[in-house]
Amino acid sequence: VxxxxxxxSTLNEIKTLLENSSPTWIPALLTMTGTxxxxxxxxxxxxxxSQLNMKQLSDTKRFEVHSEVVSKQRQQWMDQLRRTAAEFLxxxxxxxxxxxxxxxSKKEHAKLYQSTNEKGNLMFLMLNPDKPDQKTxxxxxxxxxxxxxxxxxxxxxxxxxxxxxYRDALGQALLKVFNKTWKKIKNFD
Numbered sequence: 280v281x282x283x284x285x286x287x288s289t290l291n292e293i294k295t296l297l298e299n300s301s302p303t304w305i306p307a308l309l310t311m312t313g314t315x316x317x318x319x320x321x322x323x324x325x326x327x328x329s330q331l332n333m334k335q336l337s338d339t340k341r342f343e344v345h346s347e348v349v350s351k352q353r354q355q356w357m358d359q360l361r362r363t364a365a366e367f368l369x370x371x372x373x374x375x376x377x378x379x380x381x382x383x384s385k386k387e388h389a390k391l392y393q394s395t396n397e398k399g400n401l402m403f404l405m406l407n408p409d410k411p412d413q414k415t416x417x418x419x420x421x422x423x424x425x426x427x428x429x430x431x432x433x434x435x436x437x438x439x440x441x442x443x444x445y446r447d448a449l450g451q452a453l454l455k456v457f458n459k460t461w462k463k464i465k466n467f468d
Contacts, residue, residue: 346467357460360405364453367398375442378430392427399424412459416452423449
């Protein structure tokens with residue numbers, strides 16, 4: 280509003296000068312008026328463009344920050360899933376290796392099996408069944424958790440064979456999940 284008032288005031292002054300002046304001032308005043316109006320219009324559009332550029336810069340910065348936060352969260356999720364999977368598989372290695380040796384007491388087996396169940400459930404909750412690779416990992420994880428039941432029904436040798444198959448399937452599924460996640464992290468996707 281102040282800019283419009285200033286423009287109207289300037290135009291009124293020019294009109295007054297034109298009415299009270301001789302014809303030699305008219306071209307000079309018209310030139311001056313055109314220059315003044317051109318400067319005002321150019322200034323106005325420059326201001327609008329700078330506002331637009333600041334918004335675009337702000338949107339770009341917001342996107343960069345969002346991408347960085349999401350990438351860090353994915354990295355933390357992947358690291359936690361890796362640690363949990365490594366502990367889960369290490370504990371299952373101990374359980375399955377003891378199927379034939381019977382070196383541990385039932386109490387030790389129960390404690391170890393409880394720990395693997397906790398880790399398995401944590402991994403299960405960290406995975407998303409709507410994503411095909413993660414759903415495959417969830418299925419492989421569920422199969423792994425049947426090993427103790429197989430051992431009780433069919434014996435240590437059958438459980439060992441199934442364990443090798445299920446362990447490999449879980450490892451391959453998790454590698455695919457980690458690979459896809461790493462690509463997303465790398466591309467800020």
